[in-house]
Amino acid sequence: MSLGKQVAANLPFLRRYARALTGSQSTGDAFVRATLEAALADEDLKASLNGGRIPLYRAFNSVWSSAYLEIDSANDTTGGEHEMGAQNRLGAITPLNRQALLLTTLEDFSAAQAAQVMDLETSQVEALAAEAVREIDKEQATSVLIIEDEPLISMQLEDLVTSLGHDIFGTAATRTQALAVVSEKRPGLVLADIQLADGSSGLDAVDDILAIDTVPVIFITAYPERLLTGDRPEPTYLVTKPFQEQTVQAAISQALFFGSSRPLD
Known part of the structure; x- marks a missing residue:
């Protein structure tokens, strides 16, 4: 399967993850778009995407991690009440916890696969997901x-x-x-x-x-x-x-x- 077809097959699910992570369709899609643009500009990154879902999510995670604070602080008034509320509340929950939980539940990655995406140890991902569950209970x-x-x-x-x-x-x-x-x-x-x-x-x-x-x-x-x-x-x-x-x-x-x-x- 060509690289374009691989990315296209996984793109709807990456967009789902991005929306759940940010609480906003427009912001989530902006991160996905930035990920694809980064891949086009970097041949090594582009080549790595041949590995399927994990490299694609890993590339997204890199963009998300580096741009999180910048996007979070922006005044986004283009979304509806739900999206604006989401952006205002992003800083109130630990991003890493949310990532670990969404990757291992919504996206059905194993803890080891999520660790590859997040560039962490498997035990760290398991601990982050457990902490996220404790936050859920609150x-x-x-x-x-x-x-x-x-x-x-x-x-x-x-x-x-x-x-x-x-x-x-x-x-x-x-x-x-x-x-x-x-x-x-x-x-x-x-x-x-x-x-x-x-x-x-x-x-x-x-x-x-x-x-x-x-x-x-x-x-x-x-x-x-x-x-x-x-x-x-x-x-x-x-x-x-x-x-x-x-x-x-x-x-x-x-x-x-x-x-x-x-x-x-």
Whole structure:
């Protein structure tokens, strides 16, 4: 496979990681673009990308680490409320912890692979990820709406959400049910499937909710590539089915951190 095809195949997932890391689609894409530009300008770096995902993420990590403070301090007023809030809060959580957790959960790297990406020892990555989990436990409890048409998955998500100390705001299997659940009050977080029981779309259900009020959203789908095209605004938090519970846990932590703070109703 040519270098261009290798990079293209992994690019949607790097962009997902970048968005989760920064809490912003525009900022995440800017880091990805800077990574590709750096590779074009450096033949050694460009050649290293032939190794697949790990070298690509390693190159991104180098750009992220060197530019983090500069980007974080910039006044970005082009994003929405969610993105602006994310940039204002980036300094409040340890970046290395967040990287280690996202690489080993959202991106499904082993601790040893994540260590190669981050240029650390495996034991260091394991310690950083463990610290990130402890930071997750400090998150303020909220109420969670689950939009999912498969009963077993819905129950699995309910068990996970409650085990993390959050409340179940409600469950819905269709767009109509979701809108009915939020008709009187709002959840603090939404977990949403894409394809729902009656043929309706979880994307449309979330649009209905966001038209009423701002709330952090995590999409959970078996077909992430359908949403990672760059043709439309993409979800910042996207978990692939079948999922690991730790992956959902990490996404919840990120969404609550970057999203608007909302107490229990």
